[in-house]
Amino acid sequence: TTEMANQEEAEIQISELDLLSSMFPYEEEFAVTDQLALAELKHYVENESAEVPSSKVQFILNVKAEVPNASMVEFSMACAFPFKYPSVLPEITVRSSLLSRSQQILLNSDLKMYLMQNFSGEPCMLSAREWVKDHAAAYIDKDLSSSSTTASDATQSEVTVFTRLWIYSHHIYNKQKRKNIIDWAKELSLSGFCMPGKPGVVCVEGLQSSCEEFWSRVRRLTWKRILIRHREDVSLEGGGHAEIQKQRKFPTLEEKCFDAHGARGNHMDLGQLYHFLEEKGCADIFQMYFGVEGH
Numbered sequence: 001t002t003e004m005a006n007q008e009e010a011e012i013q014i015s016e017l018d019l020l021s022s023m024f025p026y027e028e029e030f031a032v033t034d035q036l037a038l039a040e041l042k043h044y045v046e047n048e049s050a051e052v053p054s055s056k057v058q059f060i061l062n063v064k065a066e067v068p069n070a071s072m073v074e075f076s077m078a079c080a081f082p083f084k085y086p087s088v089l090p091e092i093t094v095r096s097s098l099l100s101r102s103q104q105i106l107l108n109s110d111l112k113m114y115l116m117q118n119f120s121g122e123p124c125m126l127s128a129r130e131w132v133k134d135h136a137a138a139y140i141d142k143d144l145s146s147s148s149t150t151a152s153d154a155t156q157s158e159v160t161v162f163t164r165l166w167i168y169s170h171h172i173y174n175k176q177k178r179k180n181i182i183d184w185a186k187e188l189s190l191s192g193f194c195m196p197g198k199p200g201v202v203c204v205e206g207l208q209s210s211c212e213e214f215w216s217r218v219r220r221l222t223w224k225r226i227l228i229r230h231r232e233d234v235s236l237e238g239g240g241h242a243e244i245q246k247q248r249k250f251p252t253l254e255e256k257c258f259d260a261h262g263a264r265g266n267h268m269d270l271g272q273l274y275h276f277l278e279e280k281g282c283a284d285i286f287q288m289y290f291g292v293e294g295h
Contacts, residue, residue, distance in 0.1 A: 010041055011045050034055065038057050061125070062077070066137065075096045092115075094136060107135075107136060107139040116228070160235070160236045161207070166202075167226065168201060169223055172195075181253075184217055184218070185204055190214055194255050195273060203250070205247070249280045249281060258276070
């Protein structure tokens with residue numbers, strides 16, 4: 001029941017917070033910023049019938065990382081546990097006074113991607129902290145534009161990112177899932193294609209936030225195995241509708257069935273899939289999916 005699941009998720013959150021506070025006893029390393037939410041969460045776990053907490057637990061993790069030719073730099077991770085965590089990802093924003101806005105956006109989207117690919121459904125705060133410790137400093141020197149002056153950075157409009165996700169599933173037969181994939185893509189203005197059968201291949205492209213929303217919905221359905229095999233991100237300076245349309249390789253999202261054969265009529269003709277990808281200028285993807293040269 002959802003009640004049971006909520007209870008279990010709440011217990012996991014508390015034990016993870018306990019672990020963090022025992023590992024990082026000093027306020028400057030780890031601090032819960034919303035004590036009331038924490039008290040509510042504990043109350044909910046102890047008196048099993050209590051109401052679901054009204055606000056999520058928020059906390060700060062500070063991480064020092066070494067920067068070449070400099071001393072230590074402090075990165076601050078502002079975190080929150082959504083009620084469903086760990087079945088959904090934690091909300092984390094990493095900041096540092098040395099990061100420009102665009103460096104910070106990139107760092108946070110890479111961290112989210114790392115967590116998405118490695119920890120769906122598992123507690124991951126320590127891994128997230130570890131990743132920040134190991135990788136965050138590298139973003140300070142990342143030159144994300146030809147003229148990386150702080151002035152242009154301040155005035156730079158929010159960079160729009162166009163994303164294409166290549167999703168691989170052990171199989172896609174279920175009619176409802178196939179309908180969801182098409183409906184959600186429509187709703188989120190994503191184009192691409194879905195090849196049902198075994199294996200199942202889904203490609204969606206469009207605004208980064210829409211692709212991530214699509215992935216978080218699809219991932220929650222029950223699958224024998226599903227993962228993002230490859231991801232492409234393109235930063236668009238102007239980021240208008242026309243710019244996004246220009247990046248698309250597929251006009252809409254449609255289901256592609258390539259001459260099914262096989263006992264259940266569910267094995268697709270991969271040769272035809274290869275030619276289809278080649279036509280769209282995506283032939284290199286075939287190898288990422290199937291580890292062989294297509295032809």
